[in-house]
Amino acid sequence: MQLTGVEVRVLPDADAVAAATAEIVLSAAAEAIAARGAFRLVVAGGTTPMAAYRLLADAEADWAHWHIYHGDERCLPVADADRNSRATDEAWLSRVPIPSEQVHPIPAEQGAEDAAAAYEPVVAAALPFDLVLLGMGEDGHTASLFPGHEILPGPLVMAVHDSPKPPPDRVSLTPSALCRTRQMVVMVTGAAKRPALARWQAGEGLPVARVAAGGSALVLLDQAAMPDTAGEDPDPERG
Numbered sequence: 001m002q003l004t005g006v007e008v009r010v011l012p013d014a015d016a017v018a019a020a021t022a023e024i025v026l027s028a029a030a031e032a033i034a035a036r037g038a039f040r041l042v043v044a045g046g047t048t049p050m051a052a053y054r055l056l057a058d059a060e061a062d063w064a065h066w067h068i069y070h071g072d073e074r075c076l077p078v079a080d081a082d083r084n085s086r087a088t089d090e091a092w093l094s095r096v097p098i099p100s101e102q103v104h105p106i107p108a109e110q111g112a113e114d115a116a117a118a119y120e121p122v123v124a125a126a127l128p129f130d131l132v133l134l135g136m137g138e139d140g141h142t143a144s145l146f147p148g149h150e151i152l153p154g155p156l157v158m159a160v161h162d163s164p165k166p167p168p169d170r171v172s173l174t175p176s177a178l179c180r181t182r183q184m185v186v187m188v189t190g191a192a193k194r195p196a197l198a199r200w201q202a203g204e205g206l207p208v209a210r211v212a213a214g215g216s217a218l219v220l221l222d223q224a225a226m227p228d229t230a231g232e233d234p235d236p237e238r239g
């Protein structure tokens with residue numbers, strides 16, 4: 001499968017995508033810490049990365065030198081089950097000894113505009129990132145950058161309203177921040193993502209396409225997410 005400006009790796013299933021992602025994160029961390037004494041990672045929200053985060057929770061790493069940032073956050077109370085920070089903490093970050101002052105949640109509970117303003121200097125001080133992890137929504141969004149929504153060219157962090165994926169109010173890093181990274185991985189798994197992948201493959205200017213190309217991403221797909229290739233039915237029994 002070809003996607004403009006990115007490398008694509010197709011893996012058998014979601015577990016393989018999780019294992020590959022965890023391996024890339026650990027390798028990037030070792031390299032960054034050896035070269036610069038620190039590893040600056042942007043974690044993705046949503047459900048796709050959770051399997052990789054659970055693998056990382058059991059991994060051995062030089063956690064004292066890890067610095068964690070979020071690609072986006074939903075404007076919900078800190079303890080809300082739908083907060084990306086809570087899901088990532090529960091699956092991984094609360095289980096490894098990264099110094100708490102090196103884990104940087106987006107203060108989205110303050111409201112989108114105030115949180116974006118507060119997080120802007122945190123991101124500015126971290127750039128360039130060593131690795132940015134992203135997912136892709138069924139409409140081709142990534143982080144909280146949605147099709148048809150203005151993406152501000154200037155700031156590193158922006159407020160998002162009227163998100164088509166609840167909750168409506170969010171905070172997102174912009175391409176100006178997400179693409180300032182040594183490496184980027186986009187994880188896409190499951191049949192629900194086929195239509196967006198087909199649109200991406202067809203060259204549609206989706207937010208995920210823009211950010212992935214801007215970050216020279218590695219896109220990790222599982223077979224289930226692959227659009228039907230012309231003439232081949234991946235599920236012949238489907239009839």
Ligand code: 6PG
Nearest residue numbers: 045046047048135136137142143
């Ligand atoms: C969010 C995520 C979002 C996510 C995609 C894919 O806050 O929802 O940041 O960008 O990565 O919507 O979500 P799934 O991995 O759950 O399919």
